Amino acid sequence: MGFLDKEFNDGNIVITTAEDIMNWARLSSLWQVSFGLACCAIEMMATSASHYDFDRFGVIPRPSPRQADIIIISGTVTLKMATRIKRLYEQMPEPKYIISMGSCANCGGPYWEHGYHVLKGIDRVIPVDVYVPGCPPRPEALLEGLLKLQEKIRNESMIKKSA
């Protein structure tokens, strides 16, 4: 087995330090796709407005998915929209993260039973990193979701895929 084939399970000092810096860079500059769906999008806008200020955490909206790191699914995903969201997700460059904001995006929310045109949970289409509950979640809740995502990124390792 060659040197490079070996899995670095233990992680030596060089790799961990480099990894910390890389993770720090990723978690401190999460650019979001400026993309809103429904009611939650208004709360998302409120979160990036002056009172709550997403920019404190380094989150700025980018209009193009090519330059974004996170996509906040803010609102009800309908069947007509789901395919577009999937494509949007595919247009983003790796590493990319998803915050599912609000009950509708988590599981269909109040539309779970009779919503003939509502996708019951965005996780049926794309993988989700953080779920933020609420209908709609308060900006504080979204901020907490972001902090949870940062925590997740901080513990990522380039040596071994975390489960």
Next chain:
Amino acid sequence: MKKAEEIFQLLKDNFPDQNLELKTDQPTEPVILIAPDEIEKISLFLYKNTELLFDSLVLLSGVDEVKANLISVYYHIESTSLKHKIVLKVSTDRNNPEVVSVTSVWKGADWHEREAYDMFGIKFTNHPDLRRILMPYDWEAGYPLRKDYENPEFYQGMKVPY
């Protein structure tokens, strides 16, 4: 400003051979019943007549009356200059609902009619662009607001029910 009875009388006088009917026994709103083929003609009259001047279509809504095996369309029209309003109603067969479009009278009817088509499958003849509007263009499972509508299990590989 005219009352429903006066409007109805005016219609009756101008369209003597039509099967018109005024219903005021409902709890709230007086309704004029009209045959589905005549709605455009009568609408044009209501729009043009100087005593009526119904220049605005407020709402067009389809209702599935499943017990009577009918599908009805309600037209809420209003005159912004004379400030009176009236409700028109046409009923058509549920199995093959067809109503004449009123887009030539009120342009605002365009999307309302498309929505009624989308939700109830009412075919508006003479409509310029009768496509689905809210549901995807390739939706094949029928018309969602009909009372006997059943949702499909999958749409484009996505599971629809919870």
Next chain:
Amino acid sequence: MSQDLTKNTKVSSQSSKIRTEEMILNMGPQHPSTHGVLRLELGLEGEIVTKVIPHIGYLHRCFEKHCEAMTYPQVVPYTDRMDYLASMGNEFGYAVAMEKLLGIEVPQRVEYIRVIMAELQRIASHLVALGTYGADIGAFTPFLFCFIDREKILHLFEITCGARLLYNYIWVGGLSHDIHPDFVRKTREFIKEFRPNLKEINDLLTHNRIFIDRTANVGVLPIETAINFGVSGPNLRGSGMKWDIRRDDPYSVYSKLDFDIPVGKGTYGTTGDSWDRYFVRVLEMEESCKIIEQALDQLPEGDVTSAIPKRIKPNVGHVYGRVENPRGELGYFIVSDGSTSPYRVKVRPPSFVTLQIMDEICKGYMVADVVTILGSLDIVLGEIDR
């Protein structure tokens, strides 16, 4: 720059010998300025727009189907989620329609609180409209200034019913709670703070030369077209028509209150252009402040929950009730079959009607103007698609 920049805004497409091809540009569903998930299919000749086809339904949440499955009081939270920028107005409309169907008289205190809430909501909604309009034109700062004031209104709602955006506050026959003891004082304070801020927004955006150049004479909506399409609310008033449901078909206690109905006058261009529509909203906020102040002065004492029916079971029949929402005439057509849940609820969403005119008023302008015109119509997709 002087006036003549705006004179030739409508560029005629010249017929030339060169073989050209129409370019189809897809705007949306994900686009920074479609205000949600609207898709616009633009036909372009260079930068000149030849056709606009809106595709909607990307947020169709089956509101009307839900109504048929719910009991009457259960519908209220769903109405919140239609026009999510003006939830109080939506609830108000539903309550007005239902009370008409049931024939209930509600206490005066309830009516006054409803009016206060609806007008606060109107200010909040117009603030978002103004802010996002500025952002569409390229000025991002007014957007945030508007949100600062909106945040204060949301705080007032929060102390009233605990929610920031979707309230479930105005019920059929009453309100879910009475107002907080501090509410009156805080609302007065807000109005006092808000008036100077409104002036600041005017200085920053409304009378800015570039802003005027971008919006005046763009997207002129003639009054006849507007009425024929059924356009209502600030968009219709921007065209110069003095039409307001609060005045022309009064509901609640609006007939007891004194306020003006601002209309577009074509200050910087033709009557009915984007600037007029924008400015009508600015003036309306001022009027709403007036209404709130009067309503606070006249606010009677009483119980707000006394008239709420224990079990809602209306007679067979149908009713159309409407209110003036921030975006125009919001109507509910409710058909009852005598059971505890509605047989059919059809909503007249003002934005749905307004959006139809896009093709009519966008032709011949440039791509940048489509954004301007769309922003000036102030649509909310939640309400269009329901």
Next chain:
Amino acid sequence: MMYDFFVDLFGSSTLAGIISGLIQAFLPLFTFILPFALFAVWLERKVSAHMQDRLGPMRVGWHGWKQTIADILKLIQKEDIVAKDNDKLLFNIAPVLTFAGSYAAFAAIPFSGYFIGTELDLGVFYIVAVTGLVVAGILMAGWASNNKYSLLGSMRSVAQIVSYEIPTMLVLLSLVMISGTMSLHTLSEMQTGYIWNWFILGGPGFTLSKFLLIPLMFTGFLIIYISTLAEVNRTPFDIPEAESELVSGYHTEYSGMKFAMFFLAEYANMFAVSAIVAAVFFGGYQSPFGYLGNLVGAEWLIPVEQFFWFTAKGLFFVFVQMWLRWTLPRLRVDQLMTTSWKYLIPIAFVNLILIGLITLL
């Protein structure tokens, strides 16, 4: 100087040439341009935030000063997407070309009397010419992206930059007429002494023409400032990347480091044009009050002071650019053209002729 040192060291002039060339090429990049671009992005975010009643980046370092470092480190890690239908060659060259264009401009900018990349006799001309590369880069980016938004954005951008170069050139030409030189270094040296020797106040000497020149110089300054704003695509002329219309214009399809290049080039460009304005109108690196070094008799202090003054002037104009960006809406594309062709160019011409007449006095 450096070349001679390397010739002595290696004994070979070719090798010495290559090495000293490389060092000279990368020195400004790492000593000034990169730190400046990073600082400017951070500054932009802080300035905008404070103008909007916010705080801006706060979580990384003191008031978020490490924010752009994190951004760049992150952009390096991002996946570099080249879509199937892109024109691969042009798509890859475009960001490099754009960056090179704005980077090369720094070669002729006199940071102080001693620290100047190359003392070109045609400094003014060189800078205007070499920033033209940016146009080519943008056009390539728009075309190669195979995206309608990018194409529209790049077309707009090219039309805009080309039309606004004319008023810029005309104003610079009038300066050349007064000073009789095209070297930025000589221009700066002419404005030595005190604030009243700056060209914005009519240039050195106390003659009648100086006082006649003052209003014309102010007009010239306004024209060149407006047109340089347009050349670097800043609000109210940020039409090529108009967020609300064209998503993000010509760099819609770029991700990762290639996008970072466009991004950094934009901020480097901002400083480059501000530096030109400062150099030709505001005394370049000259202090407005005389030098502390002369006062205390420490000769070595003067270049440091000059460097400080130059950067301060440049940054001030960058700050004004940001200020405008967060205050004004943007113009439409035809209004933009009108501004240039109907207003700026005729005024610049008249200005040029008047200045020409005055210099003949």
